[in-house]
Structure formats: C-alpha cells, structure tokens
Amino acid sequence: MEIEEMPKDEQRYAVRAGDLLVVEGHANPQEIGRCALAGPEAQGLLHQNHLFRLSGSCLLPRLAEYLLNSPSSRSHWLARSGTSSGLYTISRRALLDLPLPVIPTALQRRIVEVLDAVTEAERSIEAAIAKQRSLRGDIFAGLVADDCEGRRVTDVVELPSGQVDPRGMPYREQVLLAPDHVESRTGRVIGKETAEFQGAVSGKYVVQPDDVVLSKIRPALRKVALADFVGTCSADMYPLRVTSEVLPKFLWVTLLSEEFSRFAESVSGRTGIPKLNRKDLALYSMCVPPLNDQQRIVETLDAWDLKVANDEHELQKLRVLKQGLADDLLSGRVRADAVA
Known part of the structure; x- marks a missing residue:
C-alpha cells in the first residue's frame, strides 16, 4: 500500500473515490489509525493534513477499511x-509496517460480502434502537x-445541603459520581471510580441508594442517574432524595423526559455555560400520580428498556463478530476461504 505525495497542495490533499483516509494525529490516542473509505460524494474534496491518504493496494478498498x-x-x-504537545501521532513507517x-x-469480494452483511445488520439494529429511544418519551407522556x-x-x-471533604474517610474510598460517569439521555451509570x-x-x-443524581451543568445532555451505591457526587450535580409521595425511579424517568428537558433548557441559558440552579429547579412542576400509578408507569418503561437492552446486546454480538473476523484475517488465525 502506497502513501501518495504530490507536489501541489491542491493535488496532494485531493480526495478521490476509493481512497482510504487514516487519522495520523489526534489528541485522543484511541482515534489515531481510524480509517474511512471515501465514496463518490467525497470526490474533489481536500483532506486535512493530519490524515494519511492511501491508495494503490492489492486489497480491495472496502476490505482494507475493515x-x-x-x-x-x-x-x-x-x-x-x-506524542508531542498533547497530540498523539503515528508515523509513515508504523503505517507501512x-x-x-x-x-x-x-x-x-466474498469476504467483503460477508462483512457488509454484518454491517447492514448492525445498521438495522442501530436504527431500531434509535427509534425505540425516541418513542420512549412519547410512551411516558401517554402514560x-x-x-x-x-x-x-x-x-x-x-x-x-452541606458538602463533605472527599479526602477524608469514608468518602475517599467510596464511589464519586461525576457527570462524565452518566450516559446522556439514558441515565445509565457507565463508570464508577473512587x-x-x-x-x-x-x-x-x-x-445514598435511590437518590436521583441530576447534573446541573448543560442540562440539555440529560444526565440523570439513579444511585445504587453509598458515596458522593460532584458539586456540579444535585443528589435528590424523594419523600414518601414519589418513587425514586418515577422521579428519575420524569427528569429524563422531554418535558423536563425543555424546562431545564429554557431556564439555564442565561449564563455562558448552561446551568440549572436551585432557584430555577424549584420552579419546576412535576406530575405526581398515586404511587400505584407511578409503579405501573415505571414497570411499563422498564419493559421497554429491556427490549432496547436486548437489541443492544445483539448489536454488540455483531460488532464482536465483525471485529473478530477482521482480526483473524490479519493474524492468520483463520484462512480467508473459511470466512467467505
């Protein structure tokens, strides 16, 4: 595989359909080496200088991308x-090696057909998951x-009210939840660190367990977690503790809803960084149905979330399959004719 260099910048950075563009440098080390195949729509565009442009390989471009x-x-x-000045890079030699x-x-071609079929199945499941997530808000509103x-x-x-010193015991050994540990819009806790x-x-x-932890910074991101641990949270979050009139999980789904998100965005944009302060939060009026109705709503949404989780599991299996096939081809653990 050759890395083309042409004398004129316009020619040097011109993209042609079938070229492979590889990330040469990035602040995030996980991004270096990421590759994309240029399609017909990219014809005539220029690429940035932190990309390698590859062409002229004995491999089909689509297979090379995989x-x-x-x-x-x-x-x-x-x-x-x-790395230099915070930028991670790969060299031409590393690429060619x-x-x-x-x-x-x-x-x-047969291998590409197999991998393309897996990719198409991935996209189908991704679309289904996106649709299910978008409908979840409508379901909550309808209930x-x-x-x-x-x-x-x-x-x-x-x-x-009041804060604690995270350097003291027992707090330093307990989970400290920050906004980065909460997945946007789903409320999932995606990391726990002391x-x-x-x-x-x-x-x-x-x-405390069953506290609903709401991120007050950039509320449009909808970062709301239901705690299942004893620990602490960032001062950029509010740990909300319900009274006997509200189920913790009902408050959680309410604060993840479209309706609350619209409210939070409307009152948080008065400063440079959108922030939901206590005074503004106190203005929010939430629906508080009887506890048995709250439980019914929560159970309905739990069933919906389980379907999404099952689809996400199937999606992950497809991703592992595709990555495994490509890895096996590179390592020689499997013969190419066994894949096709």
Missing part, C-alpha cells in the same frame, strides 16, 4: 504511536394522565 479498523490494527497503532494478508481478489396533579419538585424532593482514584479535593455531596 482490516485497518480492526482491534489488531488499533493495537498496532497504539503500540507505535508517539502493518502486516496485511495476501488474498485472491475473488475471495476478497401520565392529563389531569395528573402538578406539584413543585421541591415539595416532593429534598435538595442537598474519590481517591479521581484525585478529588473539593467539596462533594453525599449520595
């Missing part, structure tokens, strides 16, 4: 990357009665 994006290739790039299999063209009693959130929720591990020094709020 192989270059495989976990084995990612490991190859990371092991050979360098990547071993690629020699496969007859007809067999390459809440139009004549539901509206209550100020501060009437049914306790806001935190205060000591994070090197925390400033004051934090105490968190």
Whole structure:
C-alpha cells in the first residue's frame, strides 16, 4: 500500500473515490489509525493534513477499511504511536509496517460480502434502537394522565445541603459520581471510580441508594442517574432524595423526559455555560400520580428498556463478530476461504 505525495497542495490533499483516509494525529490516542473509505460524494474534496491518504493496494478498498479498523490494527497503532504537545501521532513507517494478508481478489469480494452483511445488520439494529429511544418519551407522556396533579419538585424532593471533604474517610474510598460517569439521555451509570482514584479535593455531596443524581451543568445532555451505591457526587450535580409521595425511579424517568428537558433548557441559558440552579429547579412542576400509578408507569418503561437492552446486546454480538473476523484475517488465525 502506497502513501501518495504530490507536489501541489491542491493535488496532494485531493480526495478521490476509493481512497482510504487514516487519522495520523489526534489528541485522543484511541482515534489515531481510524480509517474511512471515501465514496463518490467525497470526490474533489481536500483532506486535512493530519490524515494519511492511501491508495494503490492489492486489497480491495472496502476490505482494507475493515482490516485497518480492526482491534489488531488499533493495537498496532497504539503500540507505535508517539506524542508531542498533547497530540498523539503515528508515523509513515508504523503505517507501512502493518502486516496485511495476501488474498485472491475473488475471495476478497466474498469476504467483503460477508462483512457488509454484518454491517447492514448492525445498521438495522442501530436504527431500531434509535427509534425505540425516541418513542420512549412519547410512551411516558401517554402514560401520565392529563389531569395528573402538578406539584413543585421541591415539595416532593429534598435538595442537598452541606458538602463533605472527599479526602477524608469514608468518602475517599467510596464511589464519586461525576457527570462524565452518566450516559446522556439514558441515565445509565457507565463508570464508577473512587474519590481517591479521581484525585478529588473539593467539596462533594453525599449520595445514598435511590437518590436521583441530576447534573446541573448543560442540562440539555440529560444526565440523570439513579444511585445504587453509598458515596458522593460532584458539586456540579444535585443528589435528590424523594419523600414518601414519589418513587425514586418515577422521579428519575420524569427528569429524563422531554418535558423536563425543555424546562431545564429554557431556564439555564442565561449564563455562558448552561446551568440549572436551585432557584430555577424549584420552579419546576412535576406530575405526581398515586404511587400505584407511578409503579405501573415505571414497570411499563422498564419493559421497554429491556427490549432496547436486548437489541443492544445483539448489536454488540455483531460488532464482536465483525471485529473478530477482521482480526483473524490479519493474524492468520483463520484462512480467508473459511470466512467467505
């Protein structure tokens, strides 16, 4: 595989359909070596100078894209990357040293057909998941009665008061939840790290199981977690503790809803960084149906979320399959004709 260099910048950075563009430098080391195949729509565009443009390979471009994006290739790039001024880079030599299999063209086409079929299945499931997530808000709105009693959130929720030093015991050994640990829009906790591990020094709020932890910074991201641990959270979050009138999970789904998101965005944009302060949060009026109705709503949404989780599991299986096939081809663990 050749890396083309042409004398004129316009020609040097011109993209042609069928070219492979590889990330040469990035602030995130996980991004270096990421590869994309240029389609007809890219014809005539210019690429940025932190990209390698590859062409003229004995491999079909589509197969080369799969192989270059495989976990084995990612490991190859990371092991050979360098860093300067916060930028991670891979050299031309590291790129050219990547071993690629020699496969007859007809067999390459069959392998691409297999990998493309897996990719198409991935896209189908991704579209289904996106649709299910978008409909979840409509389902929640439809389950809440139009004549539901509206209550100020501060009437049914306790806001935190006082902070603790995360360097002291027991807090330094407990989970410290920050906005980065919460997945946007889903409310999933995607990471748990202790205060000591994070090197925390400033004051934090105490968190108890069933607290609903709401990020007050950039509320449009909808980062709301339902705590299942004893620990602390960032001062950029509110740990909300419900009264006997509200189920914790019902408050959680309410704060993840479109309706609350619209409210939070409308009152948080008065400063440079959108922020939902206590005074504004206290203005929110939430639906508080009877507890048995809250439970019914929560159970309905749980069933919906389980379907999404099952689809996500199937999607992950397809991704592992595709990555495994590409890895096996690169490593020689499997013959090309066995894949096709």
